[in-house]
Amino acid sequence: MFNEILHTIPQVLIDGLTLGAVYAVIAIGYTMVYGILELINFAHGEIFMSGAFIGTAILIVLTGIGWVSSIPAIVMLIAVLLFTAILTGFLGMGIERVAYRPLRNAPRLIPLITAIGISFLLQDIVRFIAELKKGNYIVTGPSLFTDQLSIKASSLSSIFNDATIKTSFVIVLVTAVIMMIGLDLFVNRTKWGMALRAVAQDRETASLMTINVNKVISMTFFIGSALGGATGVLFAVQYGTIDPYIGFILGLKAFTAAVLGGIGNIRGAMFGGLLLGLLEMFASANLTLLSHGVFGAEYKDVFAFIILILVLLFKPEGLFGKPVTEKV
Template sequence: MQEILSTLPQVLLDGLTLGAIYAVVALGYTMVYGILELINFAHGEIFMAGAFIGTALLFGFVDIGLALNWVTLVLVLIFASLLTGVIGVGIERVAYRPLRTAPKLIPLISAVGISFILQDVVRFVAEYKTGNYIVTGQTIFENKIAIPAFSVGGYEVHASAIKSNTLIVIGIAVLIMIVLDIFVNRTKWGIAMRAVAQDRATAALMGINVNKVISLTFFIGSAIGGATGVLYAQQYATINPFIGFILGLKAFTAAVLGGIGNIRGAMFGGLLIGLLEVFAAANLGILTGGALGAEYKDVFAFIILILVLIFKPAGLFGQAVKEKV
């Protein structure tokens, strides 16, 4: 117990950071599924594209002698969001809209195909520009905030340090989630999205432009995915064209855990998966007497998911998703 508690603050911070990234990416999955009942498996690659776009912009700013600070970070977030949002709309228009009436397996295969195309395009561009598809990004905030040692109930908690980037990632991710929740629940376009998700045909009869709503959904989901890619690159520095696959899979898992189609469920599921993953990475060896190491962290998280879905198949917040009739 002493070993677990001694690193708990650092584990919680790292888990919240990773969980916030999972949560925002999961929102893109759950928004598209809520309206089209389509799993957009290309969403992880849109996240990856946002990481590369943001990194390329920061390198460009350095090349022209521009200082890297809050202003440049905001500019990069806005530009990466807009560009990945446009990419998302383009993917919907080219790869999904013509298949809207096709059997559900066909758009799913199309999504996987788009995913591989985006991976290879980004890999080609990265290798052409840098000679390597693995890129070390340009981070902005590297200073650390010290946390002194303290004791709780007789247990000693080690001193640790928080990177400024960690607090920035958590803060911006939480802000994105709050703004999106307000948008979906309290704006005209948000009401239109929920109407289309409930019954597309009836929404069209009520005068809602379904195609515009779907395009807007893809734009918003892809834009926040791209912004999260920028935050990921700032936090973890090294990126490659394949980061979107495994992270996208975990974000999709978070959406399922929270209740696919439920926005607040996706937020909670992402935070929970992140916390479980980092806790397992730090403490599996201690809990199992050395039998399992940090490399089994994914197994730990997915076992939790399986257990939840066995006893609650709709996910933790599944009751909040209205069934279509």
């Protein structure tokens, strides 16, 4: 059994890093908002989904007018990523201004219910538009970066099987890593990042130090939503088919990744996303073998949420979070 598991490791690493990078960037959006407002923005998964649809729609239009053949695919993808990120960033800002800001001093349960309501609203709006335009809410984007590359892992050791990757894997992974590093540098090396950290630490004191708290919170929603929307485009490019409900399960898993790394900790969210992606792909590849056929690969989602339960039971502050002591 152990040897059979080792055979799958190269492919598990490739697929797990791709999925984990998606989880990590979405988890950043959850953890940024929670770090400042202590709000779980459950609509964030639907912002990711909206980005996937916006990016796919743009790519379909560009393909239809023949721009794919005249413009390098990577240049077109970068342009679509930037445009989608800006649109979803403003969408996140709008949601914060209309739905969350009036409830900022309300009991925590009220904005949480509002976030769930916004989530369902975005799902139905996107489904309505997709069915109106395509007659079906399941959309398949144009095929980009589909060339297959082979990794000869067997040449390193006979224990490993060879693995295959699409060129889109490299695009997704590199872009996600650039976004995560860029955000980390922004938060830790710029004045706006310092203001963000100050508001997260103590909102009232930050306002006394001439920091515009409302502007910082709006910026936080813009950045988190922009990253989520751009990641939606990467997801559509990698996996091809999208629907209005992909944000629900992916959003919950990204939230699991944020909790795993330490909710409110940006680097923890990055690590938690990558770790969850690797664990989920490992379960998908080997769960049938480990359970002697009792559980199949479809139970990988259960595996992810078991991790969430265990973290909440034994280390609720997460791997990189710090225990909070109540002052009496």
